Amino acid sequence: MDTRTALLTAAAALLVASAVGAVAVPGAVTDPRETNEPPGxxxxxxxxxxxxxxxxxxxxxxxxxxxxxxxxxxxxxxxxxxxxxxxxxxxxxxxxxxxxxxxxxxxxxxxxxxxxxxxxxxxxxxxxxxxxxxxxxxxxxxxxxxxLTPDYADTRVGFTDGSVWPTVAVSVVEADNRTATLSASVSVTNRGDVASEDVDLRLYLRQAESNVIAAEAAETVGTVRPGRTDTVRATVEVPDGYNYYIDAALFDDDVLVDETQGVANLNPQETITANETVRDVQFAVEDFERGEGGVGGDDGGDGAARDDGASDDSTPGFGPLVALVALVAAALAARRRR
Missing domain, CATH: 2.60.40.10 (Immunoglobulins)
Structure with missing residues (x-):
């Protein structure tokens, strides 16, 4: 056997021995990258x-x-x-x-x-x-x-909360001796960032002492732009001479989302607001009827009623008190002459 053959035989034997060792000892051949990777x-x-x-x-x-x-x-x-x-x-x-x-x-x-x-x-x-x-x-x-607001009540439209501007304002449209037609103006504000969808406004007018519902109304609040305030009006007819609570509520798909309250005093001798002085005054609803000339309308040329109760045909002069003072002064002057 020559030298070249001997070297090839030795190399083959070494490869066989290495393969047998790798099989016999698990983990003898290891990826060096795995040994350097830290634990997770x-x-x-x-x-x-x-x-x-x-x-x-x-x-x-x-x-x-x-x-x-x-x-x-x-x-x-x-x-x-x-x-x-x-x-x-x-x-x-x-x-x-x-x-x-x-x-x-x-x-x-x-x-x-x-x-x-x-x-x-x-x-x-x-x-x-x-x-x-x-x-x-x-x-x-x-x-x-x-x-957190429930999803079913997620609307940013609500009643306006102002210190001067009224949330619920009431005016008299028409009146007679028995009934009064009222116009209720309700302010709503969109506090959201996008235009609102339609919601329903519902009104109840309750007689103050009995809580009997005298009238009710419903209106639709249309689209309100972000940050804007709109006014919704509703007209109702109620018996004259009584005081009423005006209960207002906003509903979104029959879900109550906001509520407020106002009053209508048609009998000022007995008001329904707290801490208010009550005076006995002459009051007629038709005096506040809105006509072409504004509140009170045309007086027909007859003249307005006087606060002291005197009529236009009263006799002019100084009056009884002045006459009495004059008589006393005359008596004193006559006594001095004597």
């Missing part, structure tokens, strides 16, 4: 809470958990959310989100939801598990859930 780590970088579907008694809270991952793959990751009452300490709702194997680089948001009652505050506890082992946790506090 996952933690919570941040958490957010936002309102979801808001119902009459309950509300959905949408939870966003930002997971930050470094190193190798973390297997079988789950995120558990628990909503616990702040005052009672009782578990209200719990949900678990299955994330799976995490091998992304950087941060990733995992979304979940819990349902809570629309009242009080809550503590949201978020825990991250990997293969059933607790890895990270985060606590977020939520208050003011009762202030």
């Amino acid at each position: 780590r996952i933690d919570v970088a941040g958490a957010t809470v936002s309102p979801g579907e808001v119902r009459g008694e309950t509300a959905e809270l949408r939870l966003g958990t930002d997971l930050r991952h470094r190193g190798g793959t973390v297997e079988n990751v789950t995120v558990r959310h628990r909503a616990i009452g702040s005052e009672s300490g009782l578990l209200v709702d719990e949900t678990t989100v299955d994330v799976g194997d995490v091998d992304f680089e950087g941060e990733h948001t995992v979304n979940g939801t819990v349902d809570v009652e629309r009242g009080g505050g809550y503590r949201i506890e978020t825990v991250v598990f990997a293969d059933g082992q607790r890895r990270e946790e985060q606590t977020t506090r939520v208050d003011g859930v009762a202030a």
Whole structure:
């Protein structure tokens, strides 16, 4: 055997021996990149809470958990959310989100939801598990859930709340000895950012002492631009000589969204507003009837009634009191002459 043949035989034997060793000893051949990769780590970088579907008694809270991952793959990751009452300490709702194997680089948001009652505050506890082992946790506090508006009542149109401009203003359109026709002007404001959809305005006129409904009316509040105030008018006829509460309400698809109240005093001898001095005065509704000439209309040339009750045909002069004083003065002068 020559030298070349001997070298080839030795090299073949060495390759066979290496292959047998790799098979016999698992892990003898290892990717050097795997030995340099650090073990996987996952933690919570941040958490957010936002309102979801808001119902009459309950509300959905949408939870966003930002997971930050470094190193190798973390297997079988789950995120558990628990909503616990702040005052009672009782578990209200719990949900678990299955994330799976995490091998992304950087941060990733995992979304979940819990349902809570629309009242009080809550503590949201978020825990991250990997293969059933607790890895990270985060606590977020939520208050003011009762202030969330239900979806069925989500409208930004409401009654105007002004210090001078009246929300409900009443004027007399027509009157006779038995009835009075009233015009109620109601101010509404759109407090939202977009134009509103139609809502319904409903009015009840209740007689003050008996609470009997004397009249009712309904009108449609059309589109109101953002930040604008519109006036809606309704006409009703009621018996004259009584005082009335005007109950006004806004309905969106038969859902009560706002309410207010005004008054109409057609009997000023007995008013229905608080802390007001009551005086016995002569009052007739027809004096306030709106005509072509404004409030009171045309007096027909007869002249207005006087506050002191005297008529236009009263005898001119100084009056009885002045005459009495004159008589006393004359008597004193006659006595001095004597």
